[in-house]
Amino acid sequence: MDAITLANSFAAIVGLLVTFQSTRDQANISDFLEWLRENNNENTAIVIENDIELQRQLSVFISQNHEEVMAQLTTLNSLMVSVASRMDGLSGLASTFELNNSLSxxxxxxxxxxxxxxxxxxxxxxxxxxxxxxxxxxxxxxxxxxxxxxxxxxxxxxxxxxxxxxxxxxxxxxxxxxxxxxxxxxxxxxxx
Structure with missing residues (x-):
């Protein structure tokens, strides 16, 4: 997988995980794959199903305590927006997103x-x-x-x-x- 495809896949999966996890207290990888299909993300479901290590890592992540998962996703979001806000071309876009835990x-x-x-x-x-x-x-x-x-x-x-x-x-x-x-x-x- 080239760097652009890899970055896009990671960002897409993380974004979808945030949405998925925010509506559930408990879930597993099967629930996530089913939810992806129900929400017209068949290609992402196929990518996950074709990568055993990705399935394993997602299973571990999803099975964690709900509050911990949400805290990790919030931290990741904060860091991504903070980094993007300091990059030429992305700073304007990043500033449009609400950042609850921004770094001064x-x-x-x-x-x-x-x-x-x-x-x-x-x-x-x-x-x-x-x-x-x-x-x-x-x-x-x-x-x-x-x-x-x-x-x-x-x-x-x-x-x-x-x-x-x-x-x-x-x-x-x-x-x-x-x-x-x-x-x-x-x-x-x-x-x-």
Missing amino acids: DQAIGVLRQFVNSKSKSIYRVETIDGEVNYLLMSDGNIEYDDSRFIDADVQSLVDNKLITKEALSSSDFSYGITRQAVVFIESLKSDV
């Missing part, structure tokens, strides 16, 4: 610094006077402009599974990088 420019700036630093961790440290600093494990501070929203912006990166979070104390945390973060920042290279 500051959040993306924090993530870009983290990825580019090659650090394994950043640390949130709160001083006695309440000032918050985000420190790179590899030495140096994460720079940001608006301290009012920095914690919310970092949490949005956690919520979108771009970084992981571990409590060190009641107010101090360690954050780890994920592969998705590196891929996400690489996809935005032209937006430096």
